[in-house]
Amino acid sequence: MPDRAAIVTGASSGIGLAVARMLGEEGHALTVAARRPDKLVAAAQELRDAGFEVEEVAGNMADEETIKRVVAGHEERFGRLDVLVNNAGVGVGAAAGDHETKRIDLQLAVNLRAIVLFYREALPLLRTAGGEHRNALVVNTSSISGKSGQPWLSVYSATKAGVVGYTQAMNKELNGDGIKSVALCPGFVETPMTEFVREHVPAEDMIRVEDIAEAVRFVLRTSPNCVIPEIVFQRPGEAL
């Protein structure tokens, strides 16, 4: 069994891949999960080439069975879970009068419901790690739009505000078990998700995925006495 192990969802690109790489550097064996198999296989290989032990599970995080499969597969391969990163997410813009029900449901399922289900499925493993070193960690990727709702991204904003609320509740419920949770709330980060906005916000003006990964590394290294419930990442001039 490895000394430390982590699950990272949405790890096939962007923030999730950068956080997975950082966790590998910090000595974690990794289960990486995301939707499209080809993209995930390539990302997993990139992590293996960097010298990390990696298991990959492709699937839709809107699907409860996929989530069960990710956690069960991780337990079978690595036998422990110290860090859970709930990062897979999807945003669909629409005006208030135009929301398609299936897109509302997709955003709720991937961005919020999956996080609730991942905690439920992973709790026995997280409690064991928390009992051992009092520093099990759950990282939940919210957004700056979870702190201040954005027009035309209203459903996405609501799901991300839900992530902040759920993270707060989990700290109150699980800190006693040695499990800490943090919500990440970034503005525009340079990833495939923000390609649609490059005309207005150039890539060089965006937050870098390495900035997010370094913040998670900092949280990871804090003592069991220190809970950091959320981190807001703003670009210069992008006030809440």
Ligand SMILES: NC(=O)c1ccc[n+]([C@@H]2O[C@H](COP(=O)([O-])OP(=O)(O)OC[C@H]3O[C@@H](n4cnc5c(N)ncnc54)[C@H](OP(=O)(O)O)[C@@H]3O)[C@@H](O)[C@H]2O)c1
């Ligand atoms: N980029 C930003 O400006 C920004 C700002 C605030 C918050 N965020 C949040 O950061 C997280 C990561 O996004 P990113 O910016 O790094 O974008 P990204 O590079 O597009 O990564 C999104 C990841 O989530 C996976 N994913 C999406 N839908 C999924 C589903 N239904 N089932 C399983 N996996 C799914 C993607 O896999 P596939 O590619 O195979 O779908 C990919 O691995 C998201 O939660 C996003 O809401 C991003």
